[in-house]
Amino acid sequence: MSETKTHGEKAFVLNTGRSLMQGISMEAESKWSEKYFNAVAIAEMNPSDIAKLGITDRARIYNENGSVVLRIRPNSNVPAGEIYIPMGPWANMLTDPVTDGTGMPRLKGTKVFVEQTNEPLTSLIDILKELGAKNLEIHMEDAPVKTGERRTVENVVCPFCGDLCDHLIIEIDGNMIVKNTGGCAISSAKFLNYHKHRVLKPYLRHQGKLIEVSLDEALDKAAEILANSKYPLIFGLASTDIEANRYAVELAELTHGVVDNTSVFCHGPTALAVQEAGAVRYTFGVAIHLADLVIFWGCNPLEAHPNHVARIVLREGRFIKGRKSRKIIVIDTRRTPTANLADLFIQVEPGRDYELITALRMAIKDLDIEAPSVAGVPKEKVLELAEMMKTAKYGVIFFGLGLTMTGAKYKNIVAAIKLVQELNEWTKFGLLPMRGHYNVAGSNQVSLWATGYPYAVDYARGFPRMIIGVTSATDLLANGDVDAALIIASDPVAHLPRKAAEHLSRIPVIVIDAKWSLTTAFADVIIPGAYVGIECEGSAYRMDEVPIRLKKLVDPPPGILCDSEVLRRLVEKVKLKKGVVYE
């Protein structure tokens, strides 16, 4: 797997992913916290590699994109020759901004070098400085909460991941949330700490400092930036509601800019594949009642969507009697916690899923596979897998970023769709992307009905266009094409390769967020938003495209509006500034 550089260092394959602690720390504390640092500023390697390199507790990890010093934790589930870093600013210093025309940066599978070091660990501030952050001060505050009347609200919907669990029971004391029953650990962290580490005031950056201003002043400045921009990027939108997404599209249309959502670095390639091949989908309930074979491919729901397995795999369905009547297969590059649940774990070499899918397509058609192993999987296992798929009554595949981000990217998904379409000649089979942010699926839906395209939509010529690799956020930023940015409920600095993030230091940036994201360090205007699903009602789409209405449980902090209302006012102001009004 590894190769040797001329001067003797070993190259490793960088793998990134989400961990449970990452989600919890982000929601319970913030990305500026020690807890987040401990969860994300870390690398995992195979103990044999650690010994070989003589690493004590830390190492310098570097490549042509950048360099970081991180703590190293041994993990025998990480194959030798690979290194795993949770998604976040540290991993981003190393990931590759080149999207190969897919809009998707190479967040997995990048080559890095590793050496033992005694240098200090790279801090978050080190990284932000290196990216050219405009302000490193944050005004993190807790929203005022008071105990008082006690209430219990049932069937609350969780605004965190694409599972949109809607069976939560939330206990509220005054405006404090004191108990979350039914939600997973991340969900509890989110609800119980909703009031913490908030943006409570609008801010403008003035002479290098953030100053508190009125909402109207902040909106005016934001409108001025957008109205004067020749080509703004409006980005984020996966963690807010449908209504906010509608206004975001309208803003892009008004300003001849681009509206893009975070699917550009998660399941964007899945959408591209559907454009090419179609789709075979199912809702959760279909899997619950019928799936006797459940495959998790390149995803780790136990950590990223913690309730998912319990809701779908363990539940008893009409024609399936729960876990014992289902076979579970996990296909991944490393043995994840989800893999430990599986009846069969198939370890595929990083970036080579396409070969495995192709082999499966051949095997189900009884075509000969000549090679003794495919993508690191022995031929016998490929045949066994193909047989299990063909003979299932109703098979389902949930797939994640392991498939969209690596190797052939969207071609992986095209192949997977074709595999599933072909399997329908024998039996019933479906394929569903595990969507991350709770409304990223909804962002795609609004974008589709308003513009015809799922994301990365450009209005430069007054009508919608989607040119992936050009009008996608990663590319627009990495190439320095946009001259202003409006970031809504999202944190591109925590997700984008450094070259893309750096451009935010050079252009005016407006951030609308409930909490202090890393992107606020690049903001010229910061406008607080309230949380949909806690402080605002709004709708969102589950990963299987079932639309769900999120509830309002408590009032937003004083003076803070829902994202959709902030955007509605912004649209009005931009219209006035641009003279786009009826006479």
Add this chain to the structure above:
Amino acid sequence: MNEILIKNGFVYDPINGINGEVLDIAVRDGRIVDPSRVDPSRALVIDAKGKVVMPGGIDIHSHIAGPKVNIGRLMRPEDHYLTNKPHKLPHRRAETGLTVPNVFRIGYEYARMGYTLVVEPATPPIKTRHTHEELDDIPIIDKAAFVLVDSNWLALDLITEGSREFLAAYFAWLLSVTKTYSLKLVDPGSDVAWILTGRGIDIDDQIPSYNITPRDVVREMGNAAQLLNLPHKLHIHCNRLGYPGNYLTTLKTMDIAKDISRLSEAPALHITHVQFTGYKGDSWSTLESGGEDIAKALKINKYVTLDLGQVILGRSATTMTADAPFEYVLYHLTRWKWANADTEVESAAGIVPYSYKKRSYVNTIQWVIGLEIALLTRDPWRVVPTTDHPNAGLFKDYPILLSWLISRKAREELMKDVNQRALRKAILPSLDTEFSLYEIAIMTRAAPAKLLGLDKFKGHLGVGADADIAIYDIDPKELDLSRNYEKFVKAFKKAWLVIKNGEIVVRNGEIVKTIYGKTYYAEPSIPEELRKELDVFLRKKFKEYYSVSLDSFYIRDHELRNPVKIPIETKIKG
């Protein structure tokens, strides 16, 4: 400005029996009023001399919103590339897309043709919030949606148990919480079969895992619709759609109207896009039109109404339907892209791009069927024109479709280019029926309004009606439409002036204002005694069947942009 006076136009208003008479139409506060009630010195006066004035058009079946439409958009980027129209703000948002246009084009295109009310005919309950969110974003037109029920496990359980009143109560609840207008059956029972076995079924086949047949489903749901007293009863897409020989299934389905315990003289069944289930012959190569048989059956069965699903030759289409097994078969014929979505407890959907070719034998037969049925029945109150957009054709081609009805010459022109072998098997070439402008106004305005039961305030220009008005720049007294059908097409593609809700939205065929219409939904009453029982039933079934909570299922009024509740006094007994 909220007063408008339209003077001197030739008015076609069949509900009020007005056939091309020169009349003034007055508008105040969004309604039609008596001309004496507007002050001509203050009102905006429109001189419609030499022009045709009609109520706004109504489309009873067009797939304009919801999950399958959006998958269609997603899987057909090529549909948008060459169809863009830059925005003209603030008057008009940007438009894109041909077979699956964006929301803005849908609203604008209908408005430009003078249509002001459109029904989305198939929404799966669990995803209906999506359908409403899209409908809300379609500008100008009013809308409504039919909810899919034929493969609904809760409903099938109730039919199996034989609880007729309870089934009606469940439907009443379903319509009310999904904010939909009527019940839709698509290839009855077939999505149960599809999800369990990957195949569809015919009308007398057993529905897998249930001891009933699609015939039972149609009859029992028909009975429930009677109890519900729905203005539009059952909207049915017949079994075996798209298979040669399926006209027999259609005839059998029409026949079920006789077995329904009718509680009124109103139509009991509406068979939709009948063209797709009007195939005679036992294979594609021996395909023939079943149009004549269907026309005959309609004549002797007054409880059935039809819409055409007319094929438009020379156009591409994006077929999309809850008839998932049919789409799977079509995918095997086209071998390009296929999307399928299996939806828990309720339904499934398939989407496949397609294209209708003039030279194709099969496509020509399909084109013939719709026209034969329309011309042979010549019953514009019961047979209305649709293209089942975007399945058989695009709604934007309605003026072309109508030209084939008003002009034999228009048909003959096209017949020169179509598959001649197919024509030789058809009776269409011998038909000389030509519809009048009055009949066109019936088919596209009055009849759909009546079929929907909205004819109190839609589909006519009498006092009290909504001020939805289309004016076409064509002089029917000067022009022989049959000879000059191109002029008719031109005028109806781009209306001269369109008023929606009392506001001018189109001038000279161009959008001048973006406003948003209403969404109608039915709210049938449920007897108090049944409510409790219903609640227990729903709680139990949701726990057992659904992956969402019962609470999540409710779509509330405030979620919709402009909902209008149509309360219905039902005949459900407690």
